[in-house]
Amino acid sequence: MLFLDEWPEFGRDALEALREPLESGRVVVTRARARAEFPARFQLVAAMNPCACGWHGHALRACRCSAAQLARYHARISGPLLDRIDLQVDLSDVAADALLQLPRGESSAAVAARVAAARTRQHARQGTLNARLSGAALDAHAALDAATASWFAAALERLGWSARAAHRSLRVARSIADLAGDDTVERAALAEAMQYRLADAD
Ligand SMILES: [Zn+2]
Known part of the structure:
Protein backbone atom coordinates (compact mmCIF):
# COMPACT_ATOMS: atom_id res chain seq x y z
CA MET A 1 0.00 0.00 0.00
CA ASP A 86 -12.03 4.35 -7.17
CA LEU A 87 -13.26 5.46 -3.78
CA GLN A 88 -13.38 9.20 -3.19
CA VAL A 89 -14.80 10.03 0.20
CA ASP A 90 -15.39 13.41 1.82
CA LEU A 91 -14.82 13.29 5.56
CA SER A 92 -16.31 16.10 7.59
CA ASP A 93 -15.12 17.22 10.98
CA VAL A 94 -16.79 15.68 13.99
CA ALA A 95 -17.38 18.01 16.94
CA ALA A 96 -15.54 16.97 20.12
CA ASP A 97 -18.67 16.24 22.18
CA ALA A 98 -20.23 14.24 19.35
CA LEU A 99 -17.00 12.26 19.03
CA LEU A 100 -17.23 11.17 22.64
CA GLN A 101 -20.86 10.09 22.28
CA LEU A 102 -20.44 8.04 19.12
CA PRO A 103 -21.49 4.42 19.54
CA ARG A 104 -18.69 1.91 19.20
CA GLY A 105 -18.27 0.86 15.60
CA GLU A 106 -17.91 -2.62 14.22
CA SER A 107 -14.66 -4.29 15.28
CA SER A 108 -11.77 -4.48 12.82
CA ALA A 109 -11.81 -8.28 13.18
CA ALA A 110 -15.41 -8.45 11.95
CA VAL A 111 -14.66 -6.23 8.96
CA ALA A 112 -11.49 -8.22 8.15
CA ALA A 113 -13.48 -11.47 8.16
CA ARG A 114 -16.04 -9.97 5.74
CA VAL A 115 -13.28 -8.78 3.40
CA ALA A 116 -11.55 -12.18 3.51
CA ALA A 117 -14.84 -13.89 2.62
CA ALA A 118 -15.38 -11.49 -0.30
CA ARG A 119 -11.87 -12.18 -1.61
CA THR A 120 -12.45 -15.93 -1.35
CA ARG A 121 -15.65 -15.54 -3.40
CA GLN A 122 -13.74 -13.65 -6.09
CA HIS A 123 -11.01 -16.28 -6.37
CA ALA A 124 -13.55 -19.09 -6.44
CA ARG A 125 -15.60 -17.42 -9.19
CA GLN A 126 -12.94 -16.08 -11.50
CA GLY A 127 -9.49 -17.10 -10.22
CA THR A 128 -8.45 -13.53 -9.49
CA LEU A 129 -9.50 -10.42 -7.59
CA ASN A 130 -12.08 -8.01 -9.01
CA ALA A 131 -9.42 -5.31 -9.34
CA ARG A 132 -7.68 -7.49 -11.95
CA LEU A 133 -10.76 -8.08 -14.11
CA SER A 134 -10.81 -6.46 -17.50
CA GLY A 135 -12.34 -6.87 -20.94
CA ALA A 136 -14.46 -9.97 -21.47
CA ALA A 137 -13.82 -11.27 -17.94
CA LEU A 138 -15.21 -8.05 -16.44
CA ASP A 139 -18.24 -8.25 -18.74
CA ALA A 140 -18.84 -11.86 -17.74
CA HIS A 141 -18.37 -11.60 -13.99
CA ALA A 142 -19.94 -8.17 -13.46
CA ALA A 143 -22.77 -8.71 -15.94
CA LEU A 144 -25.76 -6.40 -15.55
CA ASP A 145 -29.35 -7.25 -16.37
CA ALA A 146 -30.82 -5.35 -19.33
CA ALA A 147 -32.64 -2.72 -17.25
CA THR A 148 -29.58 -1.98 -15.08
CA ALA A 149 -27.33 -1.85 -18.15
CA SER A 150 -29.48 0.76 -19.86
CA TRP A 151 -29.78 2.76 -16.61
CA PHE A 152 -25.97 2.66 -16.33
CA ALA A 153 -25.50 3.74 -19.96
CA ALA A 154 -27.84 6.71 -19.47
CA ALA A 155 -26.04 7.73 -16.26
CA LEU A 156 -22.62 7.53 -17.95
CA GLU A 157 -23.89 9.70 -20.78
CA ARG A 158 -25.27 12.30 -18.39
CA LEU A 159 -22.12 12.37 -16.23
CA GLY A 160 -19.74 12.37 -19.20
CA TRP A 161 -17.60 9.66 -17.64
CA SER A 162 -14.66 8.00 -19.37
CA ALA A 163 -14.68 4.31 -20.25
CA ARG A 164 -12.04 3.89 -17.55
CA ALA A 165 -14.33 5.41 -14.91
CA ALA A 166 -17.18 3.16 -16.06
CA HIS A 167 -15.05 0.01 -15.85
CA ARG A 168 -13.64 1.02 -12.49
CA SER A 169 -17.18 1.56 -11.15
CA LEU A 170 -18.18 -1.88 -12.39
CA ARG A 171 -15.28 -3.48 -10.51
CA VAL A 172 -16.19 -1.62 -7.33
CA ALA A 173 -19.85 -2.64 -7.77
CA ARG A 174 -18.73 -6.27 -8.17
CA SER A 175 -16.84 -5.95 -4.85
CA ILE A 176 -19.83 -4.35 -3.10
CA ALA A 177 -21.94 -7.29 -4.29
CA ASP A 178 -19.29 -9.74 -3.06
CA LEU A 179 -19.19 -8.09 0.37
CA ALA A 180 -22.96 -8.55 0.54
CA GLY A 181 -22.69 -12.15 -0.66
CA ASP A 182 -24.66 -11.43 -3.85
CA ASP A 183 -24.05 -13.46 -7.01
CA THR A 184 -25.16 -10.70 -9.36
CA VAL A 185 -24.43 -6.98 -9.53
CA GLU A 186 -27.69 -5.20 -8.82
CA ARG A 187 -28.46 -1.56 -9.49
CA ALA A 188 -28.06 -0.60 -5.81
CA ALA A 189 -24.46 -1.87 -5.75
CA LEU A 190 -23.69 -0.04 -8.98
CA ALA A 191 -25.26 3.20 -7.72
CA GLU A 192 -23.23 2.92 -4.51
CA ALA A 193 -20.03 2.36 -6.51
CA MET A 194 -20.78 5.38 -8.68
CA GLN A 195 -21.39 7.74 -5.79
CA TYR A 196 -17.84 7.05 -4.54
CA ARG A 197 -16.69 8.94 -7.64
CA LEU A 198 -18.98 11.89 -7.06
CA ALA A 199 -17.73 13.02 -3.67
CA ASP A 200 -15.63 15.80 -5.11
CA ALA A 201 -18.15 16.94 -7.71
CA ASP A 202 -19.38 19.98 -5.75
ZN1 LIG B 1 -9.17 27.53 2.93
Missing part, protein backbone atom coordinates in the same frame (compact mmCIF):
# COMPACT_ATOMS: atom_id res chain seq x y z
CA LEU A 2 1.24 3.45 -0.88
CA PHE A 3 -0.17 6.17 1.37
CA LEU A 4 0.30 9.78 0.32
CA ASP A 5 -0.68 12.24 3.01
CA GLU A 6 -1.27 15.85 1.87
CA TRP A 7 -0.98 14.62 -1.70
CA PRO A 8 -1.46 17.99 -3.45
CA GLU A 9 1.91 18.88 -1.87
CA PHE A 10 3.71 16.25 -3.96
CA GLY A 11 5.34 17.35 -7.18
CA ARG A 12 3.19 17.21 -10.28
CA ASP A 13 5.69 14.96 -12.10
CA ALA A 14 5.79 12.49 -9.23
CA LEU A 15 1.99 12.32 -9.09
CA GLU A 16 1.55 11.94 -12.84
CA ALA A 17 4.18 9.16 -12.86
CA LEU A 18 1.74 7.11 -10.77
CA ARG A 19 -0.80 6.94 -13.58
CA GLU A 20 0.86 4.18 -15.58
CA PRO A 21 1.62 1.77 -12.71
CA LEU A 22 -1.88 2.38 -11.27
CA GLU A 23 -3.29 1.15 -14.56
CA SER A 24 -0.85 -1.60 -15.54
CA GLY A 25 0.69 -2.73 -12.23
CA ARG A 26 4.15 -2.26 -13.78
CA VAL A 27 6.69 0.51 -13.85
CA VAL A 28 9.02 0.93 -16.81
CA VAL A 29 12.30 2.80 -16.46
CA THR A 30 13.87 3.81 -19.75
CA ARG A 31 17.38 5.16 -20.01
CA ALA A 32 19.57 5.78 -23.07
CA ARG A 33 20.81 2.22 -23.29
CA ALA A 34 18.46 0.16 -21.26
CA ARG A 35 14.86 -0.43 -20.46
CA ALA A 36 13.85 -2.16 -17.27
CA GLU A 37 10.45 -3.20 -16.10
CA PHE A 38 9.51 -3.75 -12.48
CA PRO A 39 6.36 -5.04 -10.81
CA ALA A 40 4.46 -2.17 -9.15
CA ARG A 41 1.07 -3.45 -8.09
CA PHE A 42 0.04 -1.40 -5.10
CA GLN A 43 -3.01 0.08 -3.51
CA LEU A 44 -2.94 3.86 -3.48
CA VAL A 45 -4.46 5.67 -0.52
CA ALA A 46 -4.21 9.46 -0.56
CA ALA A 47 -5.48 12.16 1.75
CA MET A 48 -5.90 15.87 1.18
CA ASN A 49 -7.39 18.84 2.98
CA PRO A 50 -10.51 20.56 1.62
CA CYS A 51 -8.35 23.60 0.77
CA ALA A 52 -4.88 25.02 1.37
CA CYS A 53 -5.75 26.59 4.76
CA GLY A 54 -7.67 23.47 5.75
CA TRP A 55 -10.95 25.00 6.90
CA HIS A 56 -13.11 25.08 3.78
CA GLY A 57 -16.57 23.77 4.63
CA HIS A 58 -15.89 23.71 8.39
CA ALA A 59 -18.84 24.55 10.64
CA LEU A 60 -17.00 26.77 13.13
CA ARG A 61 -13.96 28.21 11.42
CA ALA A 62 -13.73 30.31 8.30
CA CYS A 63 -11.68 29.40 5.27
CA ARG A 64 -9.30 32.17 4.27
CA CYS A 65 -8.68 30.93 0.72
CA SER A 66 -9.81 32.97 -2.27
CA ALA A 67 -11.80 31.24 -5.01
CA ALA A 68 -8.66 31.25 -7.17
CA GLN A 69 -6.57 29.66 -4.39
CA LEU A 70 -9.24 27.02 -3.88
CA ALA A 71 -9.30 26.21 -7.59
CA ARG A 72 -5.49 26.10 -7.73
CA TYR A 73 -5.33 23.71 -4.78
CA HIS A 74 -7.75 21.26 -6.38
CA ALA A 75 -6.11 21.61 -9.80
CA ARG A 76 -2.93 20.07 -8.37
CA ILE A 77 -4.65 16.71 -8.68
CA SER A 78 -5.27 16.25 -12.40
CA GLY A 79 -8.50 14.83 -13.81
CA PRO A 80 -6.77 11.74 -15.27
CA LEU A 81 -5.19 10.97 -11.91
CA LEU A 82 -8.46 11.46 -10.03
CA ASP A 83 -10.10 9.21 -12.62
CA ARG A 84 -7.97 6.35 -11.27
CA ILE A 85 -9.15 6.76 -7.68
Whole structure:
Protein backbone atom coordinates (compact mmCIF):
# COMPACT_ATOMS: atom_id res chain seq x y z
CA MET A 1 0.00 0.00 0.00
CA LEU A 2 1.24 3.45 -0.88
CA PHE A 3 -0.17 6.17 1.37
CA LEU A 4 0.30 9.78 0.32
CA ASP A 5 -0.68 12.24 3.01
CA GLU A 6 -1.27 15.85 1.87
CA TRP A 7 -0.98 14.62 -1.70
CA PRO A 8 -1.46 17.99 -3.45
CA GLU A 9 1.91 18.88 -1.87
CA PHE A 10 3.71 16.25 -3.96
CA GLY A 11 5.34 17.35 -7.18
CA ARG A 12 3.19 17.21 -10.28
CA ASP A 13 5.69 14.96 -12.10
CA ALA A 14 5.79 12.49 -9.23
CA LEU A 15 1.99 12.32 -9.09
CA GLU A 16 1.55 11.94 -12.84
CA ALA A 17 4.18 9.16 -12.86
CA LEU A 18 1.74 7.11 -10.77
CA ARG A 19 -0.80 6.94 -13.58
CA GLU A 20 0.86 4.18 -15.58
CA PRO A 21 1.62 1.77 -12.71
CA LEU A 22 -1.88 2.38 -11.27
CA GLU A 23 -3.29 1.15 -14.56
CA SER A 24 -0.85 -1.60 -15.54
CA GLY A 25 0.69 -2.73 -12.23
CA ARG A 26 4.15 -2.26 -13.78
CA VAL A 27 6.69 0.51 -13.85
CA VAL A 28 9.02 0.93 -16.81
CA VAL A 29 12.30 2.80 -16.46
CA THR A 30 13.87 3.81 -19.75
CA ARG A 31 17.38 5.16 -20.01
CA ALA A 32 19.57 5.78 -23.07
CA ARG A 33 20.81 2.22 -23.29
CA ALA A 34 18.46 0.16 -21.26
CA ARG A 35 14.86 -0.43 -20.46
CA ALA A 36 13.85 -2.16 -17.27
CA GLU A 37 10.45 -3.20 -16.10
CA PHE A 38 9.51 -3.75 -12.48
CA PRO A 39 6.36 -5.04 -10.81
CA ALA A 40 4.46 -2.17 -9.15
CA ARG A 41 1.07 -3.45 -8.09
CA PHE A 42 0.04 -1.40 -5.10
CA GLN A 43 -3.01 0.08 -3.51
CA LEU A 44 -2.94 3.86 -3.48
CA VAL A 45 -4.46 5.67 -0.52
CA ALA A 46 -4.21 9.46 -0.56
CA ALA A 47 -5.48 12.16 1.75
CA MET A 48 -5.90 15.87 1.18
CA ASN A 49 -7.39 18.84 2.98
CA PRO A 50 -10.51 20.56 1.62
CA CYS A 51 -8.35 23.60 0.77
CA ALA A 52 -4.88 25.02 1.37
CA CYS A 53 -5.75 26.59 4.76
CA GLY A 54 -7.67 23.47 5.75
CA TRP A 55 -10.95 25.00 6.90
CA HIS A 56 -13.11 25.08 3.78
CA GLY A 57 -16.57 23.77 4.63
CA HIS A 58 -15.89 23.71 8.39
CA ALA A 59 -18.84 24.55 10.64
CA LEU A 60 -17.00 26.77 13.13
CA ARG A 61 -13.96 28.21 11.42
CA ALA A 62 -13.73 30.31 8.30
CA CYS A 63 -11.68 29.40 5.27
CA ARG A 64 -9.30 32.17 4.27
CA CYS A 65 -8.68 30.93 0.72
CA SER A 66 -9.81 32.97 -2.27
CA ALA A 67 -11.80 31.24 -5.01
CA ALA A 68 -8.66 31.25 -7.17
CA GLN A 69 -6.57 29.66 -4.39
CA LEU A 70 -9.24 27.02 -3.88
CA ALA A 71 -9.30 26.21 -7.59
CA ARG A 72 -5.49 26.10 -7.73
CA TYR A 73 -5.33 23.71 -4.78
CA HIS A 74 -7.75 21.26 -6.38
CA ALA A 75 -6.11 21.61 -9.80
CA ARG A 76 -2.93 20.07 -8.37
CA ILE A 77 -4.65 16.71 -8.68
CA SER A 78 -5.27 16.25 -12.40
CA GLY A 79 -8.50 14.83 -13.81
CA PRO A 80 -6.77 11.74 -15.27
CA LEU A 81 -5.19 10.97 -11.91
CA LEU A 82 -8.46 11.46 -10.03
CA ASP A 83 -10.10 9.21 -12.62
CA ARG A 84 -7.97 6.35 -11.27
CA ILE A 85 -9.15 6.76 -7.68
CA ASP A 86 -12.03 4.35 -7.17
CA LEU A 87 -13.26 5.46 -3.78
CA GLN A 88 -13.38 9.20 -3.19
CA VAL A 89 -14.80 10.03 0.20
CA ASP A 90 -15.39 13.41 1.82
CA LEU A 91 -14.82 13.29 5.56
CA SER A 92 -16.31 16.10 7.59
CA ASP A 93 -15.12 17.22 10.98
CA VAL A 94 -16.79 15.68 13.99
CA ALA A 95 -17.38 18.01 16.94
CA ALA A 96 -15.54 16.97 20.12
CA ASP A 97 -18.67 16.24 22.18
CA ALA A 98 -20.23 14.24 19.35
CA LEU A 99 -17.00 12.26 19.03
CA LEU A 100 -17.23 11.17 22.64
CA GLN A 101 -20.86 10.09 22.28
CA LEU A 102 -20.44 8.04 19.12
CA PRO A 103 -21.49 4.42 19.54
CA ARG A 104 -18.69 1.91 19.20
CA GLY A 105 -18.27 0.86 15.60
CA GLU A 106 -17.91 -2.62 14.22
CA SER A 107 -14.66 -4.29 15.28
CA SER A 108 -11.77 -4.48 12.82
CA ALA A 109 -11.81 -8.28 13.18
CA ALA A 110 -15.41 -8.45 11.95
CA VAL A 111 -14.66 -6.23 8.96
CA ALA A 112 -11.49 -8.22 8.15
CA ALA A 113 -13.48 -11.47 8.16
CA ARG A 114 -16.04 -9.97 5.74
CA VAL A 115 -13.28 -8.78 3.40
CA ALA A 116 -11.55 -12.18 3.51
CA ALA A 117 -14.84 -13.89 2.62
CA ALA A 118 -15.38 -11.49 -0.30
CA ARG A 119 -11.87 -12.18 -1.61
CA THR A 120 -12.45 -15.93 -1.35
CA ARG A 121 -15.65 -15.54 -3.40
CA GLN A 122 -13.74 -13.65 -6.09
CA HIS A 123 -11.01 -16.28 -6.37
CA ALA A 124 -13.55 -19.09 -6.44
CA ARG A 125 -15.60 -17.42 -9.19
CA GLN A 126 -12.94 -16.08 -11.50
CA GLY A 127 -9.49 -17.10 -10.22
CA THR A 128 -8.45 -13.53 -9.49
CA LEU A 129 -9.50 -10.42 -7.59
CA ASN A 130 -12.08 -8.01 -9.01
CA ALA A 131 -9.42 -5.31 -9.34
CA ARG A 132 -7.68 -7.49 -11.95
CA LEU A 133 -10.76 -8.08 -14.11
CA SER A 134 -10.81 -6.46 -17.50
CA GLY A 135 -12.34 -6.87 -20.94
CA ALA A 136 -14.46 -9.97 -21.47
CA ALA A 137 -13.82 -11.27 -17.94
CA LEU A 138 -15.21 -8.05 -16.44
CA ASP A 139 -18.24 -8.25 -18.74
CA ALA A 140 -18.84 -11.86 -17.74
CA HIS A 141 -18.37 -11.60 -13.99
CA ALA A 142 -19.94 -8.17 -13.46
CA ALA A 143 -22.77 -8.71 -15.94
CA LEU A 144 -25.76 -6.40 -15.55
CA ASP A 145 -29.35 -7.25 -16.37
CA ALA A 146 -30.82 -5.35 -19.33
CA ALA A 147 -32.64 -2.72 -17.25
CA THR A 148 -29.58 -1.98 -15.08
CA ALA A 149 -27.33 -1.85 -18.15
CA SER A 150 -29.48 0.76 -19.86
CA TRP A 151 -29.78 2.76 -16.61
CA PHE A 152 -25.97 2.66 -16.33
CA ALA A 153 -25.50 3.74 -19.96
CA ALA A 154 -27.84 6.71 -19.47
CA ALA A 155 -26.04 7.73 -16.26
CA LEU A 156 -22.62 7.53 -17.95
CA GLU A 157 -23.89 9.70 -20.78
CA ARG A 158 -25.27 12.30 -18.39
CA LEU A 159 -22.12 12.37 -16.23
CA GLY A 160 -19.74 12.37 -19.20
CA TRP A 161 -17.60 9.66 -17.64
CA SER A 162 -14.66 8.00 -19.37
CA ALA A 163 -14.68 4.31 -20.25
CA ARG A 164 -12.04 3.89 -17.55
CA ALA A 165 -14.33 5.41 -14.91
CA ALA A 166 -17.18 3.16 -16.06
CA HIS A 167 -15.05 0.01 -15.85
CA ARG A 168 -13.64 1.02 -12.49
CA SER A 169 -17.18 1.56 -11.15
CA LEU A 170 -18.18 -1.88 -12.39
CA ARG A 171 -15.28 -3.48 -10.51
CA VAL A 172 -16.19 -1.62 -7.33
CA ALA A 173 -19.85 -2.64 -7.77
CA ARG A 174 -18.73 -6.27 -8.17
CA SER A 175 -16.84 -5.95 -4.85
CA ILE A 176 -19.83 -4.35 -3.10
CA ALA A 177 -21.94 -7.29 -4.29
CA ASP A 178 -19.29 -9.74 -3.06
CA LEU A 179 -19.19 -8.09 0.37
CA ALA A 180 -22.96 -8.55 0.54
CA GLY A 181 -22.69 -12.15 -0.66
CA ASP A 182 -24.66 -11.43 -3.85
CA ASP A 183 -24.05 -13.46 -7.01
CA THR A 184 -25.16 -10.70 -9.36
CA VAL A 185 -24.43 -6.98 -9.53
CA GLU A 186 -27.69 -5.20 -8.82
CA ARG A 187 -28.46 -1.56 -9.49
CA ALA A 188 -28.06 -0.60 -5.81
CA ALA A 189 -24.46 -1.87 -5.75
CA LEU A 190 -23.69 -0.04 -8.98
CA ALA A 191 -25.26 3.20 -7.72
CA GLU A 192 -23.23 2.92 -4.51
CA ALA A 193 -20.03 2.36 -6.51
CA MET A 194 -20.78 5.38 -8.68
CA GLN A 195 -21.39 7.74 -5.79
CA TYR A 196 -17.84 7.05 -4.54
CA ARG A 197 -16.69 8.94 -7.64
CA LEU A 198 -18.98 11.89 -7.06
CA ALA A 199 -17.73 13.02 -3.67
CA ASP A 200 -15.63 15.80 -5.11
CA ALA A 201 -18.15 16.94 -7.71
CA ASP A 202 -19.38 19.98 -5.75
ZN1 LIG B 1 -9.17 27.53 2.93
